Amino acid sequence: MLAELSSALIEEVERSAELLESKQHICLLTGAGISAESGIPTFRDKQTGLWENYRAEDLATPDAFARDPKLVWSWYQWRRQLVASKKPNPAHTALAQWQYHSQSTNQQLTLITQNVDDLHEQAGSAVTHLHGNLWRNRCSQCQTPYTIQLKSAYDSENSISFDEALMTCQHCDGYIRPDIVWFGESLPMRAWQTAEEAAANCDVFISIGTSSLVYPAAGLAQLAKHNGAKIIEINPYPTPNTLVDITLAAKAGAILPELVKRMGIL
Structure with missing residues (x-):
């Protein structure tokens, strides 16, 4: 995957890894982009x-x-x-490995998804579904x-x-x-509370494959930022957003394996 990333992007991945290694509470939100890489x-x-x-x-x-x-x-x-x-792609696998690794460290990962597929579960992750299953x-x-x-x-x-x-x-x-959850319906209360609490108390909020300008992702990112968190966006088509501190403009399947590798997880 390294060959797919430019030197400038690799530097941003390294900067992200250094930031994440020093933080305890991480909130991750995945959207349609990560599932699209599996063909959904x-x-x-x-x-x-x-x-x-x-x-x-x-x-x-x-x-x-x-x-x-x-x-x-x-x-x-x-x-x-x-x-x-459809099967999990390298991004799903990397997140599952990171989450498993965090059980033996002081780092706490909360994984939230807007997707309704079960690819995170297939990869081995514990995940909260905002839009149902x-x-x-x-x-x-x-x-x-x-x-x-x-x-x-x-x-x-x-x-x-x-x-x-x-x-x-x-x-x-x-x-x-x-x-x-269909258009016009409310998000499940328990799942949304989990997402809000994780965003409000995280040190780093990572948006993966979903626009940080579109709700509910935007609301969670804003909540995290308001409470002092750093914001990382992983998206091959990032949108200009002053909330974001680090933009990793590539597919999650290329970024996440490299990110966890540089954190010493792989």
């Missing part, structure tokens, strides 16, 4: 196949599900098929979790059912929906 389409990507005439933003809403639950459920089953074969379901009416999970990190792709038939709740007969 982002919401900005054009829909394909049967779904090319739909916008993702028009399907991922409570109103869309109320209007046509079969359409929305079928789309999510299609998305699950896209994601099922694509592989979990709940009732759209009474919110009871649907106990039959579609997938775990240890399932093989062949064991997953992608049946498009609607399911109903055994408690209230409401339709079962994906347990993820």
Whole structure:
């Protein structure tokens, strides 16, 4: 990966490693960019196949599900098929190794993700999901979790059912929906509290594969900065932002393995 990084970028990675080695509380927020490096389409990507005439933003809403639950459920089953074969990339692996290493040091890492896939878990990380989990379901009416999970990190792709038939709740007969946060819905309270507390009390806040100008990432970065934290952004397409102290303008899969290596973890 080193050959992919310019000398100027390598210097910034070294500066980041020196900073991180001297700090105790680290908050990391990952977004769509890290999953895209594993081949998972982002919401900005054009829909394909049967779904090319739909916008993702028009399907991922409570109103869309109320209007046509079969359409929305079928789309999510299609998305699950896209994601099922994807594997963690070097960025996920590096974060998991860093988190594991921190258990034997005084450093505390809190990993938060905006992604709904389970690639962090597959790599071995403990992670808080702000937007829910694509592989979990709940009732759209009474919110009871649907106990039959579609997938775990240890399932093989062949064991997953992608049946498009609607399911109903055994408690209230409401339709079962994906347990993820749709447009217009609030973030899960416990997950958001974890994120806020980690951001407010961290020494360094690292934004990975997500714009530090877009909420909720922007709010967490601002909270961290307000409380004296340094801000590092890892993004091949960084946005100008006075909050950011160190910009690492490259893919997370190239930056993070090199970063943890220079911290003596790999």
